[in-house]
Amino acid sequence: MNAGARAEGGARSFIVRVLRQDRPGSEAYWESHSVVHEPDMNVISVLQRIAEQARTVEGKRVAPVVWECNCLEEVCGACTMIINGRVRQACTALVDRLLEERPGAIELRPMTKFPVLRDLLVDRTRIFAALHKVKAWVPVDSYHHMGPGPRRSQDEQQMAYHYSKCMSCGCCLEACPQFLKIELTRGRDESAEAFRARCFAAYDRSFMGAHAIAQVELFNQNPIGKMSARERLDALTSEGGIQNCGNAQNCVKVCPKDIPLTRAIALAGRHATLHALRNWFDR
């Protein structure tokens, strides 16, 4: 089970440049670390070595770089960052490939559309706020036994599965020109709860992004979710909704799960228009 054990001696090193930041609002700065090359390395194992060394290439003692990760198999979405200029998960960023692309050094930066908490750790609460806004859930009556769910065709299942693989990583938002960073600062006398409410209100007014639009499609196509489709369409067409999409189509290119985001946007756009018309006739 220790097949990937560490290589000893004679191994070459490479440089890792990290854009660090100590606290929210403080100045960011670059720092370089030297890491010994090992077989099958990814950016997670690089950050693990940096934590273990806690020393820059100049030999200065520093605190380990802070970052977020959990599953390490690209299914949880936690370790999203900008690696050699591209937003992606650190776990599937293989060192050998990165060094082929750009020999000698690897560059790590935090995502730019979310407030930096520290180093590569950012606050992605806004992604989850959008899931609240579009009511991304199936509103069942209760958890009592009511028999199986509705039957579904293989095609429906495949399409739903595509949308349902979204791990809320934020790649589509990082790449989107319409999705702009919102960074609020907690007031001196403001409680955590009050600050949170203020953030949620600000997030609510600004663009929800491709991931949330795809979730509207997911739940509005679900046979039970469909029954409350109008609530989701109201959210989709409210301030910060689908009308903000500039159709740049960057989102679909960076989605690590190949979710058909532009297809979802096109469909949601059509449903939003019909919804607006229906609302107009219902007046």
Next chain:
Amino acid sequence: MAKKRVLVVGGGLAGLAASMKLAELDADVSLMSLTRVKRSHSACAQGGINSCNDLTRQLGDSEWRHLDDTLYGGDFLQHQPPVKELVYWAPQIIDLMDRLGVTFNRTPEGFRDQRRFGGTLFKRTAFAGATTGQQLLYALDEQVRRWQASGHVTKYESWDFLGLVQDSSGRCRGCVAQDLVTMEIRAIPADAVIIASGGCGGIFGRSTNSVACTGSAVSRVFQAGARYANAEFVQVHPTAIPGADKLRLISESARGEGGRVWVPREPQDARPPGAIPEKERLYFLEERYPKYGNLVPRDIATREIFNVCVKEGLSVDRGRMCVYLDVSHLPREMLDAKLAGILEIYEKFQGVDPRAAAMRIFPAVHYSMGGLWCDYERIAEGGLNLCSPRTQQTNLPGLFAIGECDYQYHGANRLGANSLVACIFSGLSVAGGVISYVNSLPNGLAAEQSAALFAAERRRHEARYREILARADSGPNPYRVQAELGELMTRVATVVRHNGELEQAYGRVRELEEEARRCAPSDRGEWANQNVVFVRALQDMFPLARTILKGALARDECRGAHYKPEFEPLGVDAADPAERRRQAEEWCDQFEQNNARWLKTTVASLDRDGEPQLAYEEVDTSLIPPRPRLYGVAGGDLIEQAFAERQARRAAGRKP
């Protein structure tokens, strides 16, 4: 009266299921997690979720047979009533998840599709592509978000559970926890605490577990007096991709859909796998286990893969141990529809397309069958009274345990696709008992307890945090200490165990624990300090690591995942029929004597010096009498026959 407040620690399948059910019962739920709950380790479960279903029923399956497979696969170490309750609930659980929108794969007619998993001959496993755990997790995450929106659930995401708050009678009244960004330490009152924090793979260094699976929350309540059961039963999954940071699982579903495990008959044959002709391949599982083939239970597949590499020298590569797991003979469209998720993992991390060439895999630590000891209330028919406050309650009043960190459902070995159903079941079923418990609380709710109680506990944890921050620079490097602990535990306490090695390892682990107590953080800051949090979690790995070793050392037998070659019963190998019969009878005698001694739950508690003390508890085997687990044992047919005759004789003796 104030609302009932329940704290749930851990937001994977079990914690989320408990939270949504408690919210439905109008409790005020605080849900605490090291990560965003949507990023919990349950997302990694790939293959599926088991239940008897309409299709298997018509082929002779029943809940009772699911119970039988689960007990037989677990070598009869489980108390049978909770497992019975689980398997009878399983079909309803799948129906519920279906209603919640889980994207289960479908048949052309629109029904849920099912596949076969290890340890059964029925297609019991419903699945959503090859990311079933993720899909189940998301459905529950969505429900909990709905309750959060209505104010029933408050999330403490990115918080570290530091310890319980117990009143003078020992009753749990809440916890102390730390915000992992602001580093604020806070006491949170609650009328009941549910631990749903998952496994403890971190103790083994690299495993298939996620980074958050350090076992720290479990260890902290263990150190507060909760009992820990069957620690020595650790499942090593047969098929994982070796990696520098993690061992990534290749789900059993690869074999369930027809994948085959093999090695070249010629040791380290240099040809690419596709170029090795059929007759020069050794399909060792199919050859040795004709009935189950590649789908023998996990402990057996693991041991065979280990042996074929270590004992028989047939590892595919010279430098590292691995065997082939081959799906390249299966149709591409089927692979893409049913296994894309796991095949992509292999492709992404190894750069080889498994649709075209066989995968190289090796066993890895995967699941902890052991966990916090918890209780149940049996009813006459053999199932449970789920309204009883004893349901899933530990020995500490007001502390409950569910999911991977409880010990109740899997015995000595867990069957594939039984974990997801057990996690959701224990999460849903704990809710009724928790409410009964809180309703019967003497001395009022947690909110009415004295503020001094909470303040004192908060100060104690604040002091521990300060002590780590202030340690001398010269201390050992915590990451290296963990690496050594992990390598040692993996070497001595996984696939094959020897008493000499276990004893030696115990001493070394003691030394490493001392080192961990002196580990110096390289970060002294008080903002998002992951380094101090890691040092604290590392220290808390040791009580569990020592309990695993001690339990394994004491248990002189082979049972499920726990395998000591010195205590392996001999098979039937004589040629002479009379002698064969005698050997089979002897085998049965040994089996019965061994059960009398070892068919017992190991229950560990820490004494004042932090030393695990082991006690043994009788197992309730009142529903299905234990019988020899004979997958692939030489002369197994004869032993089975001899044992059946014995049981028949006894039954006749009882009813003359």
